[in-house]
Amino acid sequence: MSTPRRALVLVDVQQQYFSGLLEIQYPPHEESLPRITAAIDAATAAGIPIAVVQHTAGEGAPVFAPGTPEFELHPEIQNRRTDTWKSVVKQYGSVYADTDLTAWLHENGVDTVTLVGYMTNNCILGSAVEAEALGFTTEVLSDATGAINLANDAGFADAETVHTTLLALLNSNWAAVGSTDAWTTALTTQKQLPAGDLGGSAAAGAARATSTLSSSPRQ
Template sequence: MIAPVFPSPIALIIIDMQQGMRRMPAESRNNPQAEETILRLLCAWRAAGQPVVHVRHMSRTPGSPFWPGQDGVEFQPELQPLPGEHVQEKNVPDVFIHSQLERWLRMRGIQQLVITGVSTNNSVEACVRTAGNLGFDTLVVADGCYAYAKADFDGVLRSAQQVHAMALANLQGEYAQVINSEAALALLLKSSVAL
């Protein structure tokens, strides 16, 4: 008798949604609905019993809002991890560096990652590049990430949307597929039906 083949789990990875992010100037960011989008995805992943990874940045720079021991390192209340959900701390933008995240995913047979969080051009981009290079099937939720306005190398100020769009362009096709939250929910539903 042949054993049935079940699809592998799909992990939702939520990057750096901490209290310290709320101290950044709201007028200089894009996707003001990102937190609501991430919460909707989180609730759906929980309802489906799929794995969730909460990434928390712990800065090595004194005075940073993410310096250990300050309330800035705490998760935003509505996105607080539940018991049993994996929390992965990091000290650099890329969560795969100096951590056991890759091992944790591989041991659970997780090949597909859906990534959300902040900021698109920093921690999200760094994590997605490594995930793609490690061979994970990586999806980035465009409306579940956001960025801040930033001057480019030539000193030209770029809007948050421009920074966000360029970071996603850097990732699309090379390291990941960029999708929206509706596509992520459809993928989750399809996976749940297959189970």
């Protein structure tokens, strides 16, 4: 098993997600932000490249409008930022779509992209899925990402359900999902973060469903 050649990608850790309608709910940003900064500090100590991504909805947009305070990076991120970081502004969910991030990753010999930031239910999901066709291995840090409550004509899911369900989905096929502490250990030991697979996840899911059904009270 080869040593991962990693880059840490900070996805949209912008002020837009710290208050108002899009405020991250689970894990609460008071918990996830310190995990993001811990990942930054670990990556810096290990000398792995870092890219910082900001989302734009265009000038004058109601959210993510350049020139507004909400567009700016959270101060905890901005204060750690250095000239060595790659800066990316995107307009789609995926960090790769219509940006030069892929080229930068190739230039730096990266084969494994670690995603932290927001939201699990949008840009983290979209980026992890697109990475498969681009040939990158993806890692998602479960406690350094976050989701919001969602409701529409298709149904309702609270933020915890959204976050945990999507992480289980990602870990079944598109990404290795783990905590920041587990990732830091993998970084230090130059190991891969353990990932699930679709077959194993399906088998475990079937077993859990059967166990739940058998333990349910009979009417």
